[in-house]
Every structure is written in structure tokens, then in C-alpha cells.
Amino acid sequence: MSSTVRTAPRTAPPPRPAAGPVPFVDLVAQQREVDAEVQDGLREVLAGAAFVGGPRVSRFEADYAGYVGVGHCVGVASGTDALELALRAVGVGPGDEVVLPANTFIATAEAVSRIGATPVLVDVDPDHLLIDPDAVAAAVTPRTRVLIPVHLFGQSAFVEQLVPIAERAGLAIVEDAAQSQGARRHGRAAGSTGDAAATSFYPGKNLGAAGDAGAVLTDDDATAARVRALGNHGSEERYRHDVIGMNSRLDAVQAVVLHAKLARLEGWNRARRAAAGRYAELLADVDGLRLPVAAPGNEHVWHLYPVRVPDRDRVLEHLRSAGIGVGIHYPVPVHLTGAYAHLGHAPGAFPVAEEAASSMVSLPMFPHLTEDQQVRVADALRAALEA
Ligand SMILES: Cc1ncc(COP(=O)(O)O)c(C=O)c1O
Secondary structure (H helix, E strand, O other), X not given: OOOOXXXXXXXXXXXXOOOOOEOOOOHHHHHHHHHHHHHHHHHHHHHXXXXXXXXXXXXXXXXXXXXXXXXXXXXXXXXXXXXXXXXXXXXXXXXXXXXXXXXXXXXXXXXXXXXXXXXXXXXXXXOOOOEOHHHHXXXXXXXXXXXOOEOHHHOOOOHHHHHHHHHHHOOEEEEEOOOOOOOEEOOEEOOOOOOEEEEEOXXXXXXXXXXXXXXXXXXXXXXXHHHHHHOEOOOOXXXXXXXXXXXXXXXXXXXXXXXXXXXXHHHHHHHHHHHHHHHHHHOOOOOOOEOOOOOOOEEOOOOOXXXXXXXXXXHHHHHHHOOEOOEOOOOOOHHHOHHXXXXXOXXXXXXXXXXXXXXXXXXXXXXXXXXXXXXXXXHHHHHHHHO
């Protein structure tokens, strides 16, 4: 009688996430969700040949103004243009000073410089890396015209502290709301608390177009009219040009994409919030890691998820070689860039921004990020920190 070798029944091992790279963002998954609607809209735009402005643009502008809770949304060609146009519309000109944080994307400063005004940089708070209201108060001079709170990484700056500083000094507030579509502070939407706000619909933003696009938001009729005229060659009436403007208008193609994505923005922001919560759980016990946190009163929309780590460049290399898509936001604070060397700030001028620039790593963050992908990111980060 032949004997058969019987092996003991085995319990299946717990499923491990499939190996493979994790992208930093997945815009293809977003497009898949809106594809049918976008294709229909594009066919309509192409058939009607209303490419710049037109009913699709007006409809999106009205919808987005309603979503933010302001009277006007003026679509423009980029977030950088939106900042420049908003600054010009509230009266900033050559020689004026504009206060903004050292830890921001360079576009915030660029817009100020492009109109001949001077960016006055200040540091950010150590816990959230948002513009520090005490530093703002100390930076105001008789030449200061405007203050730009940047709602960075997806959460609002401390507007309730900034507004009184601006009021006391007679400054306008132009919010940089490029990274904060859907964010709220004490119930008020980012982009609705200043004299005007600029937002960017760059494809990777929480509300992203299929190319460059942006908008100015304001409650003030005159500011909205000025932005619209300045972005249309300084013209309110065809071929009448009372001021020197520029060409910065929203395309109908972008309005189609933005309309479809706006309908999903709240759900996508909820998914980002859930992903941020999962990272916080997965990474809670990792030594040496500093996780991003929402300031009390903020409804964060997690445009980015920047953690702070020791020996950042080594950790970055380790994550990259494990196939994890990562970024740095931002590796060089504005004052230490070549473009702003002329401001004359030495290293050490804005220590919080500088420390953050040398220790931040932005982990993958997008609405379609799966739990398996997050486990892979967390495992790779843990291994990188323990290596
Ligand atoms: C904080 C901030 N401000 C301004 C901008 C400029 O926007 P855009 O790239 O659409 O010109 C961006 C986006 O890149 C940004 O992140």
C-alpha cells in the first residue's frame, strides 16, 4: 500500500498588498470618473466653437462662486495670473510692499514682483507651516499695501488673526487659495475671507483642469470688474482700452473639465481626509517622524501630505527606490532662491521655513489612493527611517 504524505492544513497568510509603485498623484483615475461627461461637453464646445469665454465659462464661474460663497468668480489663465490680477485690482503698484510667507510656491512672490511691487517675506508657524500672524504684524511698514495669506497644503491660514492686523494697518488681503479648494476655517471657505482671492486649477490641484487655469474670487463688484477688464487687454468694451492689461482668460475646454470635477470635489476631499486619517494611524508609532496636523478650527482638504523626517535626502532616496512617488514642497524657501537673492536674506533669516525645507517629504496623496497603497507607503517609510 502506497503511503501518501499528508501535510497539515495551512491557514492562509494575511493578504499583503501587491508590490508595485505608488504614484505621487493619479490624475488618470480622476479623468476616468469624469470621462463621459467631459467628452460630451468637449463635443458640444467644439461643435459650437465658443472657445474663449462663452456660456460654459460663465456657468462654471457662477457655480464656483456659489461653491466658495462669494459674489464673483473670474476665470483666468493660471493661478499666477490670478494673483497678479487680484493684486492689481486691489490697487497694488510699483513701490508697494506685499507681505507673504517664505514657505510657499514661488508664484506667490512672482506675482508681486511682476507688477513692480516688493515681496516682504515672513516666517511660518512651526506646527502647520502657515504664515505667522506675529511675524506679519512685525513686518508691516507705511509702504505695505497688501497681505497674502497662503492657505498652504490644503488648510486655511489663521485669518481671524490676520484680518485685524490688516484692518489696523489699512491693508487689503489677497488670499492665495491655490492649494485649498473646499477648505474651511471655522466654517468659512478659503477664498472668501479676504478682499479677493486667487486660486489655481493646475491639473494636480484638488480641483484641476486639463491644462493651466485659475480664477479670482471676490465679493466686491468693482474688484471683479477690474480683474475681468485687466485680463482682457484692459478692456470692458471691445477695442476700448483704458488701462494696460494682459490676455488671461479661461477657455471653454477647461470650464468643461472643471464643471465635471467640481461636482465631485466634496467627495474627493472627503477621500483625501480619510487617506490623511489612515496615514496618521499607519504612521503613529514611527520614531523620528513628524506628521502634518490640521489646526483647530480647520477643515483640511489635504492637497499635500508633507511629513518631516531626519536625514531627509536619504529617506527620499530610499522611498524612490522602493517605487514610492514623493515630492518636496518646497526644497528651497523663497528667500534662498536665486530669483530672490536680491532681497538680501541670508540663511537663518526664516528658520522655521528653512528647517521645513530641509526635512519635508510629501507622501502620495490623491482621492483615489487605496488603503493597500498607503500600507506600502507606510512600510517603505518605516524601513527608510529604520535603515
Ligand atoms: C501656493 C500656490 N500659489 C500659486 C500657484 C500658482 O498657480 P499656477 O501654477 O496655476 O500658476 C500655485 C500652484 O502651482 C501654488 O501652489
